[in-house]
Amino acid sequence: MLKSSQNISVRRRVTNWLALGSICLATFIVTIPLFLILGTVITRGIGALNWDFLTQIPKPIGETGGGMANAIVGSIELLAVASLIGVPLGIGSGVFLAEYGRNKWGNMVRFTADVLNGVPSIVIGLTAYALVVVVQKHFSLLAGSVALGIMMVPTICRTTEEVLLLVPQAIREAALGLGIPKWRTILSVVLRTASAGIVTSIMLAFARVAGETAPLMFTAFGNQYWSKSINQPTAALPLQIFTYAIMPYEQAHAQAWTGALVLISLIMFTVILFRFISSRSTIKGAS
Protein backbone atom coordinates (compact mmCIF):
# COMPACT_ATOMS: atom_id res chain seq x y z
CA MET A 1 0.00 0.00 0.00
CA LEU A 2 2.92 2.30 0.63
CA LYS A 3 4.30 1.69 -2.85
CA SER A 4 1.84 4.19 -4.22
CA SER A 5 2.76 6.53 -1.41
CA GLN A 6 3.65 9.45 -3.64
CA ASN A 7 0.09 10.56 -3.04
CA ILE A 8 0.31 10.30 0.74
CA SER A 9 1.21 13.54 2.43
CA VAL A 10 4.37 13.79 4.51
CA ARG A 11 2.35 14.39 7.64
CA ARG A 12 0.37 11.20 7.20
CA ARG A 13 3.46 9.20 6.45
CA VAL A 14 5.31 10.55 9.49
CA THR A 15 2.29 9.88 11.72
CA ASN A 16 2.14 6.37 10.35
CA TRP A 17 5.75 5.58 11.13
CA LEU A 18 5.65 7.28 14.52
CA ALA A 19 2.56 5.31 15.50
CA LEU A 20 3.87 1.98 14.26
CA GLY A 21 7.20 2.72 15.92
CA SER A 22 5.58 3.37 19.26
CA ILE A 23 3.57 0.15 18.97
CA CYS A 24 6.82 -1.79 18.55
CA LEU A 25 8.41 0.22 21.36
CA ALA A 26 5.48 -0.59 23.68
CA THR A 27 5.95 -4.31 23.08
CA PHE A 28 9.66 -3.95 23.73
CA ILE A 29 9.02 -2.10 27.01
CA VAL A 30 6.53 -4.76 28.12
CA THR A 31 9.10 -7.53 27.76
CA ILE A 32 11.77 -5.66 29.77
CA PRO A 33 10.33 -6.36 33.24
CA LEU A 34 10.08 -10.07 32.46
CA PHE A 35 13.78 -10.32 31.67
CA LEU A 36 14.70 -8.07 34.58
CA ILE A 37 12.68 -10.12 37.05
CA LEU A 38 13.82 -13.49 35.73
CA GLY A 39 17.41 -12.23 35.58
CA THR A 40 17.37 -10.95 39.15
CA VAL A 41 15.71 -14.09 40.50
CA ILE A 42 18.30 -16.28 38.81
CA THR A 43 21.40 -14.26 39.70
CA ARG A 44 20.41 -13.64 43.31
CA GLY A 45 18.79 -17.01 43.85
CA ILE A 46 21.37 -19.34 42.37
CA GLY A 47 23.93 -18.52 45.11
CA ALA A 48 22.11 -20.23 47.97
CA LEU A 49 20.67 -23.02 45.84
CA ASN A 50 22.18 -26.31 46.91
CA TRP A 51 21.13 -29.76 48.02
CA ASP A 52 20.55 -28.57 51.60
CA PHE A 53 18.09 -25.96 50.40
CA LEU A 54 15.91 -28.66 48.90
CA THR A 55 16.26 -31.18 51.73
CA GLN A 56 16.60 -29.23 55.02
CA ILE A 57 14.08 -27.30 57.05
CA PRO A 58 14.81 -23.63 57.87
CA LYS A 59 17.54 -22.89 60.43
CA PRO A 60 17.10 -19.98 62.84
CA ILE A 61 18.42 -16.69 61.47
CA GLY A 62 22.11 -16.40 62.28
CA GLU A 63 22.94 -20.03 61.67
CA THR A 64 24.13 -20.83 58.21
CA GLY A 65 22.57 -23.51 56.06
CA GLY A 66 19.05 -24.73 56.26
CA GLY A 67 16.54 -24.82 53.46
CA MET A 68 12.92 -24.84 52.52
CA ALA A 69 12.21 -28.54 52.16
CA ASN A 70 9.15 -28.29 54.42
CA ALA A 71 7.82 -25.37 52.38
CA ILE A 72 8.31 -27.18 49.07
CA VAL A 73 6.61 -30.31 50.38
CA GLY A 74 3.94 -28.15 52.05
CA SER A 75 3.17 -26.44 48.75
CA ILE A 76 2.87 -29.77 46.99
CA GLU A 77 0.58 -31.13 49.72
CA LEU A 78 -1.57 -28.01 49.59
CA LEU A 79 -1.89 -28.33 45.82
CA ALA A 80 -2.71 -32.02 46.06
CA VAL A 81 -5.49 -31.58 48.60
CA ALA A 82 -6.74 -28.47 46.78
CA SER A 83 -7.01 -30.41 43.55
CA LEU A 84 -9.16 -33.03 45.31
CA ILE A 85 -11.66 -30.20 45.77
CA GLY A 86 -11.04 -28.15 42.66
CA VAL A 87 -10.58 -30.74 39.91
CA PRO A 88 -13.82 -32.77 40.28
CA LEU A 89 -15.95 -29.67 40.85
CA GLY A 90 -14.27 -27.85 37.98
CA ILE A 91 -14.59 -30.67 35.48
CA GLY A 92 -18.11 -31.50 36.63
CA SER A 93 -19.36 -27.95 36.25
CA GLY A 94 -17.48 -27.65 32.94
CA VAL A 95 -19.32 -30.75 31.68
CA PHE A 96 -22.57 -29.24 32.89
CA LEU A 97 -21.92 -26.03 30.95
CA ALA A 98 -20.90 -27.78 27.74
CA GLU A 99 -23.43 -30.62 27.69
CA TYR A 100 -26.45 -29.40 29.65
CA GLY A 101 -25.84 -25.69 29.96
CA ARG A 102 -27.05 -24.18 26.68
CA ASN A 103 -29.82 -22.33 28.52
CA LYS A 104 -30.39 -19.65 31.11
CA TRP A 105 -29.20 -21.87 33.97
CA GLY A 106 -25.97 -22.43 32.09
CA ASN A 107 -25.60 -18.70 31.57
CA MET A 108 -26.07 -18.15 35.26
CA VAL A 109 -23.40 -20.70 36.16
CA ARG A 110 -21.10 -19.23 33.51
CA PHE A 111 -21.56 -15.76 34.96
CA THR A 112 -20.96 -17.04 38.51
CA ALA A 113 -17.77 -18.79 37.41
CA ASP A 114 -16.51 -15.51 35.97
CA VAL A 115 -17.44 -13.73 39.17
CA LEU A 116 -15.60 -16.33 41.25
CA ASN A 117 -12.61 -16.00 38.94
CA GLY A 118 -12.51 -12.28 39.68
CA VAL A 119 -12.85 -12.50 43.46
CA PRO A 120 -9.58 -11.27 44.99
CA SER A 121 -7.57 -14.15 46.43
CA ILE A 122 -7.38 -12.54 49.85
CA VAL A 123 -11.18 -12.50 50.06
CA ILE A 124 -11.24 -16.22 49.30
CA GLY A 125 -8.60 -16.66 52.00
CA LEU A 126 -10.80 -14.89 54.52
CA THR A 127 -13.75 -17.06 53.52
CA ALA A 128 -11.71 -20.21 54.07
CA TYR A 129 -10.64 -18.76 57.40
CA ALA A 130 -14.26 -18.27 58.41
CA LEU A 131 -15.28 -21.68 57.08
CA VAL A 132 -12.49 -23.87 58.41
CA VAL A 133 -10.17 -22.05 60.81
CA VAL A 134 -12.96 -20.52 62.90
CA VAL A 135 -14.69 -23.89 63.13
CA GLN A 136 -11.53 -25.91 63.84
CA LYS A 137 -10.13 -23.13 66.02
CA HIS A 138 -6.63 -23.48 64.56
CA PHE A 139 -4.79 -22.88 61.28
CA SER A 140 -4.37 -25.92 59.09
CA LEU A 141 -3.26 -27.35 55.79
CA LEU A 142 -6.91 -28.23 55.17
CA ALA A 143 -7.98 -24.58 55.41
CA GLY A 144 -5.29 -23.53 52.94
CA SER A 145 -6.33 -26.27 50.54
CA VAL A 146 -9.97 -25.20 50.70
CA ALA A 147 -8.96 -21.68 49.71
CA LEU A 148 -6.76 -22.86 46.82
CA GLY A 149 -9.35 -25.45 45.77
CA ILE A 150 -12.09 -22.83 45.44
CA MET A 151 -9.71 -20.73 43.34
CA MET A 152 -9.06 -23.63 40.97
CA VAL A 153 -12.73 -24.31 40.19
CA PRO A 154 -13.56 -21.41 37.83
CA THR A 155 -10.36 -21.82 35.77
CA ILE A 156 -10.88 -25.54 35.26
CA CYS A 157 -14.61 -25.12 34.69
CA ARG A 158 -14.37 -22.56 31.89
CA THR A 159 -11.42 -24.23 30.15
CA THR A 160 -13.14 -27.64 30.32
CA GLU A 161 -16.25 -26.12 28.78
CA GLU A 162 -14.16 -24.62 25.99
CA VAL A 163 -12.37 -27.86 25.08
CA LEU A 164 -15.58 -29.90 25.28
CA LEU A 165 -17.23 -27.52 22.84
CA LEU A 166 -14.34 -28.14 20.45
CA VAL A 167 -15.31 -31.81 20.27
CA PRO A 168 -17.35 -32.09 17.05
CA GLN A 169 -21.07 -32.62 17.49
CA ALA A 170 -20.87 -35.50 14.99
CA ILE A 171 -18.94 -37.61 17.49
CA ARG A 172 -21.67 -37.22 20.09
CA GLU A 173 -24.32 -38.04 17.51
CA ALA A 174 -22.42 -41.07 16.32
CA ALA A 175 -22.15 -42.45 19.85
CA LEU A 176 -25.77 -41.69 20.69
CA GLY A 177 -26.82 -43.15 17.36
CA LEU A 178 -25.18 -46.42 18.33
CA GLY A 179 -27.44 -46.55 21.32
CA ILE A 180 -24.82 -45.56 23.86
CA PRO A 181 -26.52 -43.71 26.71
CA LYS A 182 -25.72 -40.05 27.11
CA TRP A 183 -23.71 -40.39 30.32
CA ARG A 184 -21.53 -43.04 28.72
CA THR A 185 -21.14 -40.92 25.59
CA ILE A 186 -19.90 -37.99 27.65
CA LEU A 187 -17.60 -40.05 29.86
CA SER A 188 -16.09 -42.43 27.32
CA VAL A 189 -16.26 -40.48 24.07
CA VAL A 190 -16.45 -36.72 24.66
CA LEU A 191 -14.25 -36.48 27.75
CA ARG A 192 -11.77 -38.95 26.32
CA THR A 193 -11.48 -36.98 23.11
CA ALA A 194 -10.95 -33.78 25.07
CA SER A 195 -8.67 -35.30 27.70
CA ALA A 196 -5.51 -33.47 26.57
CA GLY A 197 -7.30 -30.16 26.84
CA ILE A 198 -8.66 -30.98 30.26
CA VAL A 199 -5.24 -31.97 31.55
CA THR A 200 -3.83 -28.67 30.35
CA SER A 201 -6.66 -26.81 32.07
CA ILE A 202 -5.77 -28.51 35.33
CA MET A 203 -2.14 -27.57 34.87
CA LEU A 204 -3.14 -23.99 34.13
CA ALA A 205 -5.08 -23.91 37.39
CA PHE A 206 -2.07 -25.39 39.22
CA ALA A 207 0.19 -22.70 37.82
CA ARG A 208 -2.29 -20.08 38.89
CA VAL A 209 -2.66 -21.14 42.51
CA ALA A 210 0.86 -22.47 43.12
CA GLY A 211 2.21 -18.95 43.59
CA GLU A 212 -0.69 -17.67 45.67
CA THR A 213 0.32 -16.24 49.02
CA ALA A 214 -2.54 -14.09 50.20
CA PRO A 215 -5.13 -16.88 50.67
CA LEU A 216 -2.63 -18.90 52.72
CA MET A 217 -1.70 -16.20 55.22
CA PHE A 218 -4.56 -16.91 57.59
CA THR A 219 -5.32 -20.47 56.57
CA ALA A 220 -2.15 -22.55 56.15
CA PHE A 221 -0.36 -19.84 58.15
CA GLY A 222 3.20 -21.14 57.72
CA ASN A 223 5.37 -23.37 59.82
CA GLN A 224 9.10 -23.49 60.47
CA TYR A 225 9.00 -27.27 60.92
CA TRP A 226 7.53 -30.27 59.15
CA SER A 227 3.78 -30.39 59.25
CA LYS A 228 2.66 -33.79 60.49
CA SER A 229 -1.02 -33.80 59.57
CA ILE A 230 -3.69 -32.15 57.51
CA ASN A 231 -4.93 -30.42 60.64
CA GLN A 232 -1.67 -28.63 61.39
CA PRO A 233 -0.46 -25.33 60.03
CA THR A 234 1.92 -25.92 57.16
CA ALA A 235 4.70 -24.04 55.42
CA ALA A 236 4.27 -23.12 51.77
CA LEU A 237 6.88 -21.84 49.35
CA PRO A 238 5.24 -18.46 48.56
CA LEU A 239 4.52 -17.84 52.26
CA GLN A 240 8.10 -18.63 53.20
CA ILE A 241 9.40 -16.26 50.52
CA PHE A 242 7.18 -13.51 51.89
CA THR A 243 8.26 -14.12 55.49
CA TYR A 244 11.93 -13.98 54.54
CA ALA A 245 11.54 -11.00 52.20
CA ILE A 246 10.20 -8.71 54.91
CA MET A 247 12.81 -9.75 57.49
CA PRO A 248 15.64 -7.27 57.95
CA TYR A 249 18.41 -9.87 57.52
CA GLU A 250 20.66 -10.32 54.52
CA GLN A 251 20.70 -14.07 54.99
CA ALA A 252 16.91 -14.27 54.98
CA HIS A 253 16.82 -12.26 51.76
CA ALA A 254 19.20 -14.69 50.08
CA GLN A 255 16.91 -17.56 51.11
CA ALA A 256 13.89 -15.66 49.78
CA TRP A 257 15.55 -15.23 46.37
CA THR A 258 16.44 -18.91 46.20
CA GLY A 259 12.88 -19.82 47.17
CA ALA A 260 11.67 -17.52 44.41
CA LEU A 261 13.95 -19.27 41.95
CA VAL A 262 12.58 -22.68 42.88
CA LEU A 263 8.96 -21.48 42.77
CA ILE A 264 9.33 -19.67 39.47
CA SER A 265 11.08 -22.64 37.85
CA LEU A 266 8.25 -24.94 38.87
CA ILE A 267 5.60 -22.56 37.53
CA MET A 268 7.42 -21.65 34.31
CA PHE A 269 7.99 -25.31 33.61
CA THR A 270 4.26 -25.97 33.98
CA VAL A 271 3.25 -23.01 31.81
CA ILE A 272 5.66 -23.84 29.00
CA LEU A 273 4.58 -27.47 29.08
CA PHE A 274 0.98 -26.26 28.95
CA ARG A 275 1.73 -24.06 25.97
CA PHE A 276 3.39 -26.96 24.21
CA ILE A 277 0.47 -29.34 24.72
CA SER A 278 -2.22 -26.77 24.00
CA SER A 279 -0.52 -25.51 20.83
CA ARG A 280 -0.59 -29.09 19.57
CA SER A 281 -4.25 -29.50 20.44
CA THR A 282 -5.30 -26.14 18.98
CA ILE A 283 -3.78 -27.15 15.66
CA LYS A 284 -6.12 -30.08 15.89
CA GLY A 285 -9.14 -27.89 16.45
CA ALA A 286 -8.31 -25.14 14.01
CA SER A 287 -7.28 -26.85 10.83
Added chain:
Amino acid sequence: MQTMPEPMRSRNTESPDEHEMTESIASTEALKVVPKSRVGTQDNIWADVVFRSVVIFCAVALVASVGLIVVELLKESHVSISKFGFSFLIKQVWDPVNEDFGALPFIYGTIVSSIVALIIAVPLSIGTALFLTELCPRQLRGIFSLLVELLAAIPSVIYGLWGIFVLAPFLRAYVQPFLAKYFGWTGLFSGPKYGYGMLAAGVILAIMILPIIASITREVITAVPRVQREAALALGATKWEMLRMAVLRNARPGIFGGVILGLGRALGETMAVTMLIGNRAEIARSLFAPGNTLASVIANEFTEAVGNVYLSALVEMALVLFVITLIVNALAGLLVWSITRGMPSRALA
Protein backbone atom coordinates in the same frame (compact mmCIF):
# COMPACT_ATOMS: atom_id res chain seq x y z
CA MET B 1 -20.71 -51.67 12.93
CA GLN B 2 -18.85 -51.03 9.72
CA THR B 3 -20.17 -47.52 9.44
CA MET B 4 -19.39 -46.70 13.01
CA PRO B 5 -15.87 -45.32 12.81
CA GLU B 6 -16.77 -42.89 10.03
CA PRO B 7 -17.45 -39.83 12.21
CA MET B 8 -14.39 -40.66 14.27
CA ARG B 9 -12.31 -40.78 11.17
CA SER B 10 -13.61 -37.45 9.94
CA ARG B 11 -12.41 -35.91 13.17
CA ASN B 12 -9.15 -37.73 13.11
CA THR B 13 -8.15 -36.38 9.73
CA GLU B 14 -7.73 -33.11 11.59
CA SER B 15 -4.85 -34.52 13.61
CA PRO B 16 -2.71 -36.68 11.38
CA ASP B 17 -0.12 -37.42 14.06
CA GLU B 18 -2.60 -38.92 16.48
CA HIS B 19 -4.67 -40.55 13.79
CA GLU B 20 -3.83 -44.17 14.39
CA MET B 21 -3.92 -44.14 18.15
CA THR B 22 -7.13 -42.24 18.79
CA GLU B 23 -9.05 -44.20 16.21
CA SER B 24 -8.15 -47.53 17.67
CA ILE B 25 -9.01 -46.38 21.17
CA ALA B 26 -12.31 -44.88 20.12
CA SER B 27 -13.42 -47.85 18.08
CA THR B 28 -12.44 -50.54 20.56
CA GLU B 29 -14.10 -48.54 23.29
CA ALA B 30 -17.30 -48.30 21.29
CA LEU B 31 -17.15 -52.01 20.47
CA LYS B 32 -16.95 -52.80 24.13
CA VAL B 33 -19.75 -50.47 25.05
CA VAL B 34 -22.42 -51.16 22.47
CA PRO B 35 -23.38 -54.75 23.27
CA LYS B 36 -23.55 -54.02 26.95
CA SER B 37 -25.87 -51.08 26.83
CA ARG B 38 -29.41 -51.90 25.91
CA VAL B 39 -31.15 -48.82 24.64
CA GLY B 40 -33.86 -47.38 26.80
CA THR B 41 -33.64 -49.91 29.59
CA GLN B 42 -34.50 -48.75 33.06
CA ASP B 43 -30.81 -48.97 34.10
CA ASN B 44 -29.68 -46.54 31.46
CA ILE B 45 -32.36 -44.02 32.17
CA TRP B 46 -31.37 -44.09 35.83
CA ALA B 47 -27.69 -43.86 35.00
CA ASP B 48 -28.40 -40.80 32.87
CA VAL B 49 -30.33 -39.20 35.68
CA VAL B 50 -27.55 -39.93 38.17
CA PHE B 51 -24.84 -38.58 35.87
CA ARG B 52 -26.87 -35.49 35.19
CA SER B 53 -27.44 -34.92 38.89
CA VAL B 54 -23.72 -35.25 39.57
CA VAL B 55 -22.73 -32.56 37.09
CA ILE B 56 -25.61 -30.36 38.21
CA PHE B 57 -24.36 -30.82 41.76
CA CYS B 58 -20.91 -29.59 40.68
CA ALA B 59 -22.43 -26.53 39.03
CA VAL B 60 -24.58 -25.83 42.07
CA ALA B 61 -21.50 -26.17 44.29
CA LEU B 62 -19.76 -23.55 42.17
CA VAL B 63 -22.68 -21.14 42.55
CA ALA B 64 -22.97 -22.01 46.22
CA SER B 65 -19.31 -21.20 46.87
CA VAL B 66 -19.89 -17.63 45.71
CA GLY B 67 -22.95 -17.50 47.93
CA LEU B 68 -20.86 -18.90 50.75
CA ILE B 69 -18.29 -16.13 50.32
CA VAL B 70 -21.00 -13.51 50.70
CA VAL B 71 -22.63 -15.24 53.68
CA GLU B 72 -19.37 -15.82 55.56
CA LEU B 73 -18.15 -12.26 54.97
CA LEU B 74 -21.47 -10.84 56.17
CA LYS B 75 -21.49 -13.14 59.19
CA GLU B 76 -17.94 -12.31 60.26
CA SER B 77 -18.33 -8.58 59.71
CA HIS B 78 -21.71 -8.00 61.33
CA VAL B 79 -20.15 -6.63 64.54
CA SER B 80 -18.46 -3.90 62.57
CA ILE B 81 -21.43 -3.26 60.30
CA SER B 82 -23.81 -2.83 63.21
CA LYS B 83 -21.36 -0.70 65.17
CA PHE B 84 -20.26 1.75 62.49
CA GLY B 85 -23.00 1.52 59.87
CA PHE B 86 -22.49 3.56 56.75
CA SER B 87 -19.93 5.87 58.40
CA PHE B 88 -17.39 3.03 58.10
CA LEU B 89 -17.01 3.89 54.44
CA ILE B 90 -16.37 7.61 54.89
CA LYS B 91 -14.35 7.80 58.12
CA GLN B 92 -10.60 8.36 58.07
CA VAL B 93 -9.86 7.03 61.54
CA TRP B 94 -7.91 3.83 62.02
CA ASP B 95 -7.52 3.36 65.73
CA PRO B 96 -7.24 -0.24 66.93
CA VAL B 97 -6.65 0.86 70.54
CA ASN B 98 -9.99 2.66 70.85
CA GLU B 99 -11.63 0.28 68.39
CA ASP B 100 -12.66 3.03 66.01
CA PHE B 101 -12.34 2.17 62.33
CA GLY B 102 -13.01 3.81 59.00
CA ALA B 103 -12.19 2.46 55.56
CA LEU B 104 -11.78 5.66 53.56
CA PRO B 105 -7.94 5.81 53.45
CA PHE B 106 -7.89 2.20 52.25
CA ILE B 107 -10.58 2.71 49.63
CA TYR B 108 -8.66 5.77 48.48
CA GLY B 109 -5.37 3.87 48.34
CA THR B 110 -6.94 0.98 46.46
CA ILE B 111 -8.45 3.24 43.83
CA VAL B 112 -5.46 5.56 43.40
CA SER B 113 -2.88 2.77 43.10
CA SER B 114 -5.10 1.04 40.54
CA ILE B 115 -5.54 4.25 38.53
CA VAL B 116 -1.77 4.80 38.46
CA ALA B 117 -1.44 1.22 37.24
CA LEU B 118 -4.01 1.74 34.50
CA ILE B 119 -2.37 4.96 33.28
CA ILE B 120 0.89 3.08 32.78
CA ALA B 121 -0.51 -0.24 31.61
CA VAL B 122 -3.26 0.69 29.16
CA PRO B 123 -1.21 2.31 26.37
CA LEU B 124 1.53 -0.30 26.69
CA SER B 125 -0.83 -3.27 26.58
CA ILE B 126 -2.89 -1.93 23.67
CA GLY B 127 0.38 -1.33 21.81
CA THR B 128 1.50 -4.88 22.58
CA ALA B 129 -1.82 -6.32 21.44
CA LEU B 130 -1.67 -4.37 18.18
CA PHE B 131 1.90 -5.48 17.62
CA LEU B 132 1.07 -9.13 18.25
CA THR B 133 -1.99 -9.21 16.01
CA GLU B 134 -1.14 -6.79 13.21
CA LEU B 135 2.57 -6.10 12.93
CA CYS B 136 4.49 -9.03 14.29
CA PRO B 137 5.95 -11.44 11.72
CA ARG B 138 4.21 -14.80 12.02
CA GLN B 139 7.37 -16.60 13.14
CA LEU B 140 7.93 -14.26 16.09
CA ARG B 141 4.31 -14.18 17.22
CA GLY B 142 4.58 -17.36 19.27
CA ILE B 143 7.67 -16.16 21.09
CA PHE B 144 6.29 -12.74 21.94
CA SER B 145 2.93 -14.03 23.14
CA LEU B 146 4.75 -16.61 25.26
CA LEU B 147 6.79 -13.80 26.84
CA VAL B 148 3.64 -11.87 27.69
CA GLU B 149 2.02 -15.02 29.10
CA LEU B 150 5.06 -15.74 31.26
CA LEU B 151 4.73 -12.26 32.71
CA ALA B 152 1.25 -13.30 33.84
CA ALA B 153 2.60 -16.50 35.37
CA ILE B 154 5.05 -14.84 37.77
CA PRO B 155 3.59 -15.10 41.29
CA SER B 156 2.57 -11.95 43.06
CA VAL B 157 5.02 -12.55 45.92
CA ILE B 158 7.94 -12.61 43.49
CA TYR B 159 6.80 -9.30 42.02
CA GLY B 160 6.82 -8.03 45.57
CA LEU B 161 10.29 -9.39 46.28
CA TRP B 162 11.63 -7.84 43.09
CA GLY B 163 9.81 -4.64 43.91
CA ILE B 164 11.40 -4.33 47.35
CA PHE B 165 14.97 -5.00 46.27
CA VAL B 166 15.11 -3.72 42.69
CA LEU B 167 12.18 -1.51 41.73
CA ALA B 168 11.91 0.63 44.88
CA PRO B 169 15.64 1.52 45.01
CA PHE B 170 15.53 2.28 41.28
CA LEU B 171 12.52 4.58 41.69
CA ARG B 172 14.18 6.33 44.62
CA ALA B 173 17.46 6.87 42.82
CA TYR B 174 16.31 7.82 39.32
CA VAL B 175 12.59 8.16 38.72
CA GLN B 176 11.45 10.09 41.77
CA PRO B 177 14.10 12.86 41.55
CA PHE B 178 13.22 13.30 37.88
CA LEU B 179 9.48 13.48 38.55
CA ALA B 180 9.97 15.81 41.50
CA LYS B 181 12.12 18.16 39.42
CA TYR B 182 9.86 18.46 36.39
CA PHE B 183 6.39 17.64 37.70
CA GLY B 184 6.77 18.55 41.39
CA TRP B 185 4.54 21.61 40.83
CA THR B 186 1.49 19.39 40.43
CA GLY B 187 1.77 18.34 44.06
CA LEU B 188 1.55 14.70 42.98
CA PHE B 189 5.30 14.18 43.07
CA SER B 190 6.61 15.91 46.16
CA GLY B 191 7.77 15.08 49.64
CA PRO B 192 10.39 12.64 50.86
CA LYS B 193 11.52 10.00 48.39
CA TYR B 194 11.31 6.59 50.02
CA GLY B 195 11.00 4.51 46.89
CA TYR B 196 8.14 2.67 48.56
CA GLY B 197 4.71 4.17 48.34
CA MET B 198 1.75 4.67 46.07
CA LEU B 199 3.91 5.17 42.96
CA ALA B 200 5.86 1.94 43.47
CA ALA B 201 2.64 0.02 44.08
CA GLY B 202 1.13 1.51 40.93
CA VAL B 203 4.14 0.57 38.82
CA ILE B 204 4.23 -3.02 40.04
CA LEU B 205 0.46 -3.33 39.55
CA ALA B 206 0.88 -1.99 36.01
CA ILE B 207 3.37 -4.75 35.19
CA MET B 208 1.04 -7.33 36.70
CA ILE B 209 -2.11 -6.31 34.81
CA LEU B 210 -0.39 -5.73 31.46
CA PRO B 211 -0.76 -9.36 30.30
CA ILE B 212 -4.49 -9.48 31.16
CA ILE B 213 -5.36 -6.29 29.27
CA ALA B 214 -3.09 -7.28 26.38
CA SER B 215 -4.59 -10.74 25.99
CA ILE B 216 -8.22 -9.51 26.07
CA THR B 217 -7.39 -6.69 23.66
CA ARG B 218 -5.80 -9.25 21.37
CA GLU B 219 -8.93 -11.35 21.47
CA VAL B 220 -11.26 -8.50 20.56
CA ILE B 221 -8.91 -7.17 17.87
CA THR B 222 -8.84 -10.61 16.28
CA ALA B 223 -12.64 -10.59 16.34
CA VAL B 224 -12.76 -7.46 14.17
CA PRO B 225 -13.71 -8.69 10.69
CA ARG B 226 -10.99 -8.84 8.05
CA VAL B 227 -13.16 -6.90 5.55
CA GLN B 228 -13.08 -3.82 7.78
CA ARG B 229 -9.32 -3.70 7.47
CA GLU B 230 -9.39 -4.33 3.76
CA ALA B 231 -12.00 -1.63 3.22
CA ALA B 232 -9.86 0.92 5.06
CA LEU B 233 -6.74 -0.02 3.11
CA ALA B 234 -8.64 0.05 -0.17
CA LEU B 235 -9.69 3.61 0.57
CA GLY B 236 -6.00 4.52 0.75
CA ALA B 237 -5.48 4.57 4.50
CA THR B 238 -1.95 4.10 5.82
CA LYS B 239 -1.43 1.14 8.11
CA TRP B 240 -1.81 3.25 11.23
CA GLU B 241 -4.93 4.95 9.89
CA MET B 242 -6.34 1.52 9.16
CA LEU B 243 -5.56 0.35 12.70
CA ARG B 244 -7.04 3.47 14.23
CA MET B 245 -10.18 3.68 12.13
CA ALA B 246 -11.01 0.09 11.32
CA VAL B 247 -9.51 -1.94 14.15
CA LEU B 248 -9.38 0.17 17.30
CA ARG B 249 -12.71 1.89 16.69
CA ASN B 250 -14.52 -1.40 16.18
CA ALA B 251 -12.82 -3.05 19.11
CA ARG B 252 -13.28 -0.13 21.48
CA PRO B 253 -15.97 -1.58 23.77
CA GLY B 254 -14.04 -4.84 24.05
CA ILE B 255 -10.77 -3.08 24.80
CA PHE B 256 -12.57 -1.03 27.41
CA GLY B 257 -13.84 -4.28 28.89
CA GLY B 258 -10.29 -5.65 29.02
CA VAL B 259 -9.11 -2.49 30.75
CA ILE B 260 -11.84 -2.82 33.36
CA LEU B 261 -10.97 -6.49 33.87
CA GLY B 262 -7.37 -5.39 34.48
CA LEU B 263 -8.71 -2.82 36.92
CA GLY B 264 -10.57 -5.58 38.74
CA ARG B 265 -7.34 -7.52 39.08
CA ALA B 266 -5.42 -4.46 40.27
CA LEU B 267 -8.02 -3.61 42.93
CA GLY B 268 -7.77 -7.02 44.56
CA GLU B 269 -4.05 -7.62 44.18
CA THR B 270 -2.55 -8.21 47.58
CA MET B 271 1.02 -9.42 48.06
CA ALA B 272 3.05 -7.21 45.76
CA VAL B 273 1.14 -4.14 46.91
CA THR B 274 1.49 -5.05 50.59
CA MET B 275 5.23 -5.34 50.13
CA LEU B 276 5.62 -2.03 48.29
CA ILE B 277 2.97 0.47 49.32
CA GLY B 278 4.51 1.38 52.66
CA ASN B 279 1.41 0.64 54.76
CA ARG B 280 0.30 3.91 56.27
CA ALA B 281 -3.38 4.60 56.73
CA GLU B 282 -3.36 8.21 55.58
CA ILE B 283 -4.64 10.05 52.57
CA ALA B 284 -1.81 12.03 51.00
CA ARG B 285 -1.86 13.93 47.75
CA SER B 286 1.67 13.00 46.77
CA LEU B 287 2.17 9.66 45.05
CA PHE B 288 5.56 9.40 46.77
CA ALA B 289 3.84 9.05 50.13
CA PRO B 290 3.18 5.62 51.59
CA GLY B 291 -0.43 4.48 51.55
CA ASN B 292 -2.48 1.39 52.13
CA THR B 293 -5.12 -0.58 50.27
CA LEU B 294 -8.08 -2.69 51.35
CA ALA B 295 -6.26 -5.88 50.44
CA SER B 296 -2.93 -4.90 51.97
CA VAL B 297 -4.36 -3.87 55.32
CA ILE B 298 -6.11 -7.23 55.62
CA ALA B 299 -2.89 -9.06 54.75
CA ASN B 300 -0.88 -6.99 57.22
CA GLU B 301 -3.13 -6.84 60.22
CA PHE B 302 -5.50 -9.78 60.17
CA THR B 303 -3.28 -12.30 61.93
CA GLU B 304 -2.30 -9.75 64.57
CA ALA B 305 -5.73 -8.26 65.09
CA VAL B 306 -7.19 -8.67 68.57
CA GLY B 307 -10.78 -8.14 69.56
CA ASN B 308 -14.02 -8.74 67.74
CA VAL B 309 -14.47 -5.22 66.44
CA TYR B 310 -10.98 -5.07 64.92
CA LEU B 311 -11.36 -8.47 63.24
CA SER B 312 -14.78 -7.76 61.92
CA ALA B 313 -13.72 -4.33 60.64
CA LEU B 314 -11.05 -6.11 58.60
CA VAL B 315 -13.61 -8.60 57.28
CA GLU B 316 -15.87 -5.70 56.35
CA MET B 317 -12.97 -4.33 54.32
CA ALA B 318 -12.92 -7.64 52.46
CA LEU B 319 -16.65 -7.30 51.90
CA VAL B 320 -16.18 -3.79 50.47
CA LEU B 321 -13.40 -5.10 48.23
CA PHE B 322 -15.59 -8.01 47.12
CA VAL B 323 -18.46 -5.71 46.18
CA ILE B 324 -16.17 -3.32 44.27
CA THR B 325 -14.51 -6.10 42.27
CA LEU B 326 -17.89 -7.76 41.65
CA ILE B 327 -19.27 -4.60 40.06
CA VAL B 328 -16.10 -3.96 38.08
CA ASN B 329 -15.87 -7.53 36.77
CA ALA B 330 -19.53 -7.75 35.83
CA LEU B 331 -19.15 -4.53 33.84
CA ALA B 332 -16.04 -5.87 32.12
CA GLY B 333 -17.75 -9.17 31.31
CA LEU B 334 -20.67 -7.38 29.68
CA LEU B 335 -18.36 -5.23 27.55
CA VAL B 336 -16.13 -8.08 26.36
CA TRP B 337 -19.17 -10.22 25.65
CA SER B 338 -20.75 -7.44 23.62
CA ILE B 339 -17.86 -7.38 21.17
CA THR B 340 -16.83 -11.03 20.91
CA ARG B 341 -20.18 -12.79 21.01
CA GLY B 342 -22.86 -10.15 20.95
CA MET B 343 -22.41 -9.28 17.30
CA PRO B 344 -22.18 -12.55 15.42
CA SER B 345 -23.73 -11.07 12.28
CA ARG B 346 -20.96 -8.52 11.96
CA ALA B 347 -18.23 -11.00 12.72
CA LEU B 348 -19.56 -13.30 10.01
CA ALA B 349 -19.92 -10.57 7.41
